[in-house]
Structures are given as structure tokens and as C-alpha cells.
Amino acid sequence: MQRPGVILAWSLGLTVLLLAIAVASAALGPVRIEPVTVALAMLNAVVIPSGVETGTWTVPLLEWAVPRPSLEYSRVFAFEVQRSHQTIVGDIRLPRIALAATVGFGLAAAGTVMQGFFRNPLADPSIIGVSSGAAVGAVATIAFPALIPIGLRPAAFVGAVLTAFLVYAIATEGGRTPVATLLLAGVAVQAFLGAMISYMLVHSGEGLRQAVVWLMGHLSNSTWNDVGLSLPFVLAGVLVLGAFTREMNVLLLGEEDAHHLGVDVERTKFLLLALASVVTAAGVAVAGVIGFVGLVVPHIMRLIVGPDHRILLPTSALAGASFLVVTDTVARAELYGMPIVPVGIITAALGAPFFLFLLKRQEVHAL
């Protein structure tokens, strides 16, 4: 049994590691900034909600103006930091780092859930077509902006969630959703959506480059607004998933065993799938298709902390956050004037060899 203390210690340790990596990452760039200054600037960027402001929001297409409440924030700290450094850290590097951490956190958590759910070491968050769905939404927005006026990120998010539910609906018959059917339906739907994406790419004209960069996954030009869009879904989703870790463990024994141990199998499967899909969608929608984080990070953490989801889920999520911050720091080399390298390329370029290394050492053979 994993004592709560062990879980807490691991989580705290990995959180500290994540913060350290964030500081190091924010110190790197065309302008070198001292880590201490970075830390102070980061603290200065911390805000807490201080009030509610009501603005208006216009519903797309219908042109309805509806009241839209939004939170006001105020800063907590006011350390003395050079103004330009504060801007570089607080407004340019930190949002990107925060977004990388959010997306990595979500993808690794969703990957952990999917691998356990499918009892398949090759499962990753996009296995039931979430990423393909997001890509269809995103590429459609880029290729045919007039058709989809809701913006790239909402379109990608909606595409992702709709695809997940479509695959689930296809695989469900008579109240049961066999995992194998789900997997195959996911593969088939992904293939179909892949065809749609290819078609749209061919006809995307000037948007081709933007579409390709999106498809490869990137975090450039991230803003706090992106973080605000993604983080609530990811955090809420992973928190709720955290309440189902015992069920995930029992499901590893097989569905019939799980039923005999009191788990409402079909309901739990639906919940896990829905939550993992939403978390993945929230990540993919803002960062594009970033592969291998959700596949490799859970495997590595499973080697370290074991298969118990009570400790595996939080540690995988935190490690995923650190992993993506590190890889995106490498990807930011484009800022030095190097050719642009989308972070998705780097995660795959680093993740795939590492995965093969584990595979050859026979350490990744099962869950």
C-alpha cells in the first residue's frame, strides 16, 4: 500500500523539481538573466483574484452581446527587478513555460490513464482520436477561416472532444464498451480524420506552414491567456481523475475482476475516457499535437514508482510537466536565430530513442 506520506513526498519533490526547471528555463534565452532575478520576477508575476469585472461578449454568428464576468487579479509581491527583465520573464518566457508545464501535466496524466485503461503499453492520450479531432478543428480553422469563426483553439478543443465521443459511441453496444472495439474504432476514425486533414492541407494555400507547425506541436507566442484557457480544464480534469485511482488499479485486473470487486466498470470507463479526453483536448488545443509525452513519461514513472495509480498519476503528471518544460527550452533555441523547431519534434526525437532504450532493456514489456 502506498502510504499517503509517500505520495505526498514524491509529489512535493517533483513540484520542487518542476519549479527549479522553470527557473532555469526562464533564465535561458537571448538575454541571460540571473536565476535569483528570475525567481523574484516569477514571484512578482504571481497574482490572486481580487474582484470580478463584468464585460460583454459577443456570441459568434448570432451577434448577441452577453454579459461576461471576468476575474480581476492583483499582484502579491513587488520585488525590485529590472523592468526589462520583469517583462522578459513575466510576459514572454513565463507564459510559455507555464503553458508547457500545463500541457505536459495534462498529457502525461491522460497517457497514464489511457495505458491503464487499455492495459496496453502503447496507448497514449490520442489513442481514441482526440488529437486527430483537434487537428481537424485547427486545420479547418486555418484553411477555411470563414467557415469556422470560433477561433482555432475552441475549434480544436471541440473537434477533439467530439471525436472522443464519436469513437465511444461507435464502440458502445448494448451498454457495453469493449476496450478492443474502442481501440479499433479509434484507429479507424483516426485514419478517416487523417484523410480529412491531408485534404485540407492540400487546399490550405497560404495557411499551410501555420497548419504544419500547429500539427507538429509548438508553444511559441504563448500568452497568459492561453494558460488561462487550458489550465482550468487540465487541473480540474486531473483532480477528478485523481479520485478514481483506486478504480484504475482494480481495472488493471481485468473488467470482470473489477466488477467482482465492486467497480461499476462501464460507468468508470466512460468517466475515465471522458476526463482523459477533455484533459488531452485542453492541452492539444493550445499547443498542437505533441507526441510521446503521454507515452514515454508514464512508462518512466512506472519504472520508478510502480504501477499503483495512486502514486503513478500525480508523479507522472508532474514529471510530464517538467519534461515538456525542458524540451520546450530546447525548442526555444529558435530565439537564438536557429531554424524553428516545433517542440513536438523534440519530444519525439528525445522520447522515441529513450523508449527504444527501455524496450531493449526489456523494462517496458507490460504495465
Add this chain to the structure above:
Amino acid sequence: MIDVRDLSVAFGDVSVLEDVSLAVEEGTFVGLVGPNGAGKTTLLRAISGALEPDTGLVSIDGTDIHTLSSRESSQLVSVVPQDTTLSFSFAVRDVVEMGRTPYRSRFSPPTVEDRERVEHALERTGVDRFADRSIEEVSGGERQRVILARTIAQDTPVVLLDEPTASLDVNHQVETLELVSELVADGKTVIAAIHDLDLAARYCDELVIVADGSVLERGAPESVLTSARLERAFDATAAVTTNPVTGSPVVTALPGEPRGDADTDDDENANTATGERTNGPARVHVVGGGSTAAGVLARLEAAGIDASVGPVAETDVAAETARQLGVDRLTVEPFSSLEGATITALDRERRRSDVTVVADLRIGAGTRPVLESLADEDAEPLVVVESTPFDERNAVDEGARDRYERLRTRATTGDPETVVGRVLEAWNARSNADPDGRDRHDPIESDDD
């Protein structure tokens, strides 16, 4: 406790269970036996609630199991599955702890009772010795105990086990079933599919023979395990004897075709098999070899008639069958010619017996003394059974044929399937004609020979 009524389950067009009804009292250990594919696992899955039956009802403690939520049913019934997916490295203790899942609430830590039940289960099964090892590292027998410990931690009034001993070696099989018996002694109601008939007979209070998707028979092991029923259920020849150590029935499956529907034609066979035979020969000697003689031995043994066999080559299937049945046998080196001592022994066995059966006797150069011994008048009553034409068995000459034909004319003849009937016929004919003739066959006297 468990009430199964008119249960039918079909997978697609294939009917797996048909109108199965079964009531099990609280605190009994019921064994499901029957051939592979008979529907034992399906029946267990329907009882556990994992499988929705097409028609019929399963109620446990008065509640229809299929109306309960997983959580509710898992507090009533626990299941030890045939094989548990264990391709992950949970600690043994974690696996046992999963047995408490039905009682745990989502956010609170395990209660004192949860902890105590887990510790109790670990100790009781002896799993505590390796509780911190990974489930992947323990042996098959230990793993089975871990799953049993999980079931004990789950602490349900009904426990279902699907082939709990299938992959275990013999000491672990016994250990596992001892443990299950203890649970039954504690008042739990257990249904287990057990393919090993001897173990099932030894440990279960009642046996249920499942064949072709229905319940063929149920009752105490001694009354259920009869060769006639087993032949019907398993479509194979079987002999039922008694284990001298445990006193429970021992089933030996034998080579050879079953004799057909035991209920209709060979009534005397079916009756003798259930021990209702009152009158007949006490001992029969079989001369011959091969699967025909083996089948004859099995049928005699199944009918409750003591048998002996020989001379037969040590490597002959009939000798092996005799060894398994615990039948006296007179063995010789393969392909050796029969010496005087062997023939003397044959004569002695023959005289001790009430009837001599000649089963597919092969005639070689060395078997001439056997035919001469059988030519003796006191070899009667004689029964000759054949399944291979004489020419294929005769390696010598026409003289052997003549001797064999003379033997046949003195004997009651038949095929191996009906040998018990022929033996009874021959014995009755002889004892009616010569009511005092049996005295010389008294085994006690013949021991002094």
C-alpha cells in the same frame, strides 16, 4: 443461500446453459464437475452477476443478483477467477487490499476494519511471508494464494471459484482446497468448478455434474461419481474406485470407447456400477492384451468385479491399466516366451477366478502354453471377446486356429463393450448347472495352493 432457477444462457446461436436450476444451502461446498465446455464457467459467471442470463433468475440471500449494483453484489459474492491478469508489478499486499474495494469510500483512508481484514487474510493464507514482494515475482501456487487472500479480505458470504487448482502442482492443489474448506467451515457458501474429480470428491460436500449445458446429477460425491454417469458426462470410459487413504472416490479415465447410453441397453452394467448388483462372480481373470483387454479390465472394475490379468507384457497398455486400477497382474518381459512358472501362475489365477475372459488373445510362438492351459476343463466358464479378426492376431499356423476355435466353442462370446453382461451370463449358466462348483474357487483355499 444461492438459488438458481431455470437459467439459460446463449452466446449468439450457441446455447451454453439450458434451464439450469440449482439451490445451494448456506455453508456448503459445492463442486461443479464436467467436461470442458460443459458450461461450468458460464454458470459461475451467471451466478456472480458478471453475465446477464437470457432467461432465469439467480438470487443470493433472497436478492436477484442482477438487480444489484457492482458494489452491492461484490459485498455478497467474491470470485476467484480461472486466471487473473497479473502482468503488472503490484505488491502482493496491494492485491490483497483490493479485496476491500467494495467497502471503501472514495476519499477516506482505509478503516481499522479494512486494515484488520487485510492482515487477517495475509496471515491466514500464509501470504504475509511475501506480502511486500511483487505479484509478478511469486510462483503460480503463491499467486493463487494471493487471490484467495484477496477473497478472504473481501469477506463475502458467497465465494465462487473457477478452477482454483487448474495450474497448480499437487501440494498446492491440496493446500488451496484445504483453505477453501476452512472458509466453508466458517459458514461461507462455496461453489467451485474443479476439473480434478478426485480432489472434488475429497473436498466438496456435494458435486454437481454439468454436461452439455445442464445439470446431469447432483448429490454427495460417492453417489454422484459413478462410472455410468461419468461416461455419460465425459463421453469416456472411467472406473471409480476408493482412495485407500482418504476414503473418497477416485476416478480413473481409461482408454477405449464408452459403451454408449448407460441408461438403456446395458442395464446390468449401469446397475452394477451403482453398486446395486447383488449376484455375480467375485473374481474374473483376463487373458489377452492391448486396448481390448484394458477396456475389459476397466469395465469389470467399474462393475465392481475383482479382476486379474495376465500373462501380459509389462509395456502393454493392459498392464498399465491394471496398474492404475490396482488390479493383480501377471507380467512378463515383452516378446519373451512363456516359461513354466508363468503358466503355473496363470493356472493358479485362473482357478482363483470364477470366470476367465479371453480378450483379443494374440497367438505367437510363445503363447501356445497359454492356449493349452485354457484348454483345461477347469478354465470354464469361459468368455471370449474379440475386436480384432483372428487372422490378424495369429502369427503361427492353422494348428493354433484349431485350438482357438475349440476354445471359442466352449465359451460365451461377445464384443468388449458387452463383456460384463457376457461374464454374468457365463457365470449364471455355470452356477445353475453346478451349484457346488464354486467351492473350489474359494480364494482362501486357493491361497494355500
